[in-house]
Amino acid sequence: MTVEAFAPAKINLTLHVTGQRADGYHLLDSLVMFADVGDRLWVEAADRTSLTVSGPMAGGVPTDRRNLVWQAAELLGVTAKITLEKHLPAAAGIGGGSSDAAAVVRALTTLYNFPVPSAAVLANLGADVPVCMQSGLTRMRGIGEHVDPIGNTPNWPMILINPRVEVPTGPVFQALPRKDNPPMPAIPAEWDISWLAAQRNDLEAPAIAAQPVIGKVLQELRESDGCLLARMSGSGATCFAIYAHDDMRDRALGQLRRDCPKWWTQPTEACGVKWR
Incomplete structure (x- = not known):
């Protein structure tokens, strides 16, 4: 069984930095929406995790556990064959890696039929991952763990x-x-x-x-x-x-x-x- 997922570009319509915690994490208040352009991913059950990256923006994208999609599988405690087709530029402010990780979480929880982790748990992957689990206009606060659909x-x-x-x-x-x-x-x-x-x-x-x-x-x-x-x-x-x-x-x-x-x-x- 192969499960496909779409990882849309995240657009921060606003981004207010409201503080910084003692551990260094910044506190944010952001209005986020998603575009109809993005990356695509496919996951299959496998005895060990592997990652293949293709697409026009594949250059320089890591194919090992440095990649957030690999870390997402580890967070869920599963192994999978992951195929990522990159269309979004890296380090671009539109959540490419975080959206990819969120897409893999959606796909793997579907594949293995278990619940999606809480936003607080997903925030361990990165501040943008919880909001990238949403599908519409969302207000994101804290270090990313507070997400409120608008x-x-x-x-x-x-x-x-x-x-x-x-x-x-x-x-x-x-x-x-x-x-x-x-x-x-x-x-x-x-x-x-x-x-x-x-x-x-x-x-x-x-x-x-x-x-x-x-x-x-x-x-x-x-x-x-x-x-x-x-x-x-x-x-x-x-x-x-x-x-x-x-x-x-x-x-x-x-x-x-x-x-x-x-x-x-x-x-x-x-x-x-x-x-x-």
Whole structure:
């Protein structure tokens, strides 16, 4: 029996860093949604764990226990043959490794027919893994162990762009001028782009300092016709832009691909994900 799983790109619409624990873990308050682009995985029962990686973003991806999908199998106490098809860039702020790990957890608990571990247990794999177990708009708090589904996800035409630079998460957090920033306010029952625009990604400035090209990405997006909001996701370097209409998004996408052909540029819809 083979079980297939989809690992969607995670988009941090907001990311407020609200504190730091004595053990070094940062406290977050983030509004997260998922895109319809991502990686794909297949798992099969096996006497020992193995991992094969293919796809356009397979270069440099570890195929041993350094990979979070391998660690996810170990956390569950099972062995499996795992096949990973990589479409998302690494160290990109869109949860590629964490989403892969969450997908493997879903697939292996289906394969072996046992319950999904709690968010607190899954957080041992990484702060983003519990939220990547969700399928729609979610508020993530603490070190990632508190996840609260919000409800219906807006279907926004969006662009994801990564200038093909990696941004290590640790140094970006370390460069924050302060760690005790204000959390997000209560999310209104009827919220819109203007409310979202008033929020923040506290990691955006230190990530731009580390990789100035991120600032260029945001400028290109913000100057494109029909862009309602552009912001960096996670710790970077991937940025997103929300557009008023599909045709505006598509025109902007075409121009960006002509102007910056070496960048990873993807059209997407931010939507509730069906695990397929």
